[in-house]
Amino acid sequence: MVAGSIIFTERLYSHFFDQRPVLYAIPPLAIGMFSWYSVSVSYSISRSQLIVQVISFVVCGAGVYIFNRHLHNDQRVIAKLTQEVQYDALTGARNWMMFRDDLDRVYSIVRHNRQAALVVFDVDHFKDVNDTFGHLAGNQVLMAVSSTVQHILNDQGYQDCLYRTGGEEFAAILVDCSADNAQRITEICQTSLRKLIVRDRGQHIQITASFGITTMTGKDRNATEAFRRADKNLYQSKNTGRDRITISAG
Amino acid sequence: MFWRDLFSSVVFLTFGLTGFAAIFGNIEADSERLAAKKHWLNVFRQELGLVIYVIIVLIGLYFLAQSWWRQTTDTTLYWVFINAQFLVLIYSNLMLKSVWSFVIAQSMGAIILGGTGSMSVYT
Numbered sequence: 001m002v003a004g005s006i007i008f009t010e011r012l013y014s015h016f017f018d019q020r021p022v023l024y025a026i027p028p029l030a031i032g033m034f035s036w037y038s039v040s041v042s043y044s045i046s047r048s049q050l051i052v053q054v055i056s057f058v059v060c061g062a063g064v065y066i067f068n069r070h071l072h073n074d075q076r077v078i079a080k081l082t083q084e085v086q087y088d089a090l091t092g093a094r095n096w097m098m099f100r101d102d103l104d105r106v107y108s109i110v111r112h113n114r115q116a117a118l119v120v121f122d123v124d125h126f127k128d129v130n131d132t133f134g135h136l137a138g139n140q141v142l143m144a145v146s147s148t149v150q151h152i153l154n155d156q157g158y159q160d161c162l163y164r165t166g167g168e169e170f171a172a173i174l175v176d177c178s179a180d181n182a183q184r185i186t187e188i189c190q191t192s193l194r195k196l197i198v199r200d201r202g203q204h205i206q207i208t209a210s211f212g213i214t215t216m217t218g219k220d221r222n223a224t225e226a227f228r229r230a231d232k233n234l235y236q237s238k239n240t241g242r243d244r245i246t247i248s249a250g
Numbered sequence: 251m252f253w254r255d256l257f258s259s260v261v262f263l264t265f266g267l268t269g270f271a272a273i274f275g276n277i278e279a280d281s282e283r284l285a286a287k288k289h290w291l292n293v294f295r296q297e298l299g300l301v302i303y304v305i306i307v308l309i310g311l312y313f314l315a316q317s318w319w320r321q322t323t324d325t326t327l328y329w330v331f332i333n334a335q336f337l338v339l340i341y342s343n344l345m346l347k348s349v350w351s352f353v354i355a356q357s358m359g360a361i362i363l364g365g366t367g368s369m370s371v372y373t
């Protein structure tokens with residue numbers, strides 16, 4: 001247990017060992033050697049067998065160590081190229097960069113006689129949640145909101161179209177969706193968020209959200225114009241008392 | 251004899267443990283993806299798959315060691331399996347992040363290495 005604990009606590013100094021990988025390998029190596037020394041003292045193992053096993057331990061340990069470093073470096077690169085580049089780590093929604101790219105892509109689709117709706121929303125009084133319950137509770141709220149809305153969008157047949165566009169601001173791009181349908185889906189989201197209870201250390205947090213909806217059309221000069229319109233609708237919802245939906249066609 | 255034993259031990263352990271580490275890495279990556287999807291904040295919950303995997307490997311090595319001890323007078327493979335148990339346990343200590351994961355894996359290692367009838371020294 002003691003030997004295992006020494007190895008386990010190495011992670012506490014991971015920053016130090018990241019710069020000195022050889023030093024990182026020394027404690028496990030020393031403990032392994034000590035283990036075999038103890039075996040040789042306590043049990044009947046021939047000298048040649050002991051040497052074979054100690055050498056094997058060192059060679060295999062070094063091999064696995066090198067392999068592991070390569071494996072984790074590769075995984076880090078892959079994760080960076082996929083998950084981390086596209087998704088917000090906290091909420092699991094797509095990030096701003098992906099929103100920007102996807103909005104441009106959808107705008108080019110809309111210009112070819114397809115329809116799309118853009119829904120933007122944010123959590124009402126989110127600053128108060130952070131100030132009252134702490135930032136960890138605030139993070140829980142964001143995760144719960146994202147999870148709830150993603151679930152509804154998936155049920156409605158719109159997969160992977162939720163984006164976190166700011167602190168407590170989210171957006172959804174609904175391709176091949178009419179204004180009426182977008183309003184219906186948004187109303188489901190609004191009702192679900194009203195019913196959502198986030199539990200944090202015995203406290204129950206209830207939230208609401210304000211929504212702005214617009215449809216994207218070929219008349220928009222660019223994708224940003226549609227986004228500005230949706231954002232304006234969101235602020236109208238905010239200014240008229242929050243927990244509301246404002247919709248305008250493009 | 252010495253060189254044959256040395257070569258076979260090194261090859262067996264290096265390839266065996268590299269395979270173990272590769273599967274460990276895959277389970278770790280899948281667990282991280284699942285944790286991100288399900289919004290799990292608990293590290294132990296995230297590592298449960300890894301703990302189960304380590305325990306299964308330790309038990310498997312225990313039975314292999316026992317089997318070789320009974321079946322043959324050449325003890326080389328028996329000590330190779332004991333060596334593999336050491337390496338698996340040390341690797342787990344290095345890779346598992348949760349204290350609970352560490353305690354469970356280490357306790358299992360203690361029981362298994364103790365049960366092998368030889369290696370209570372490490373644990």
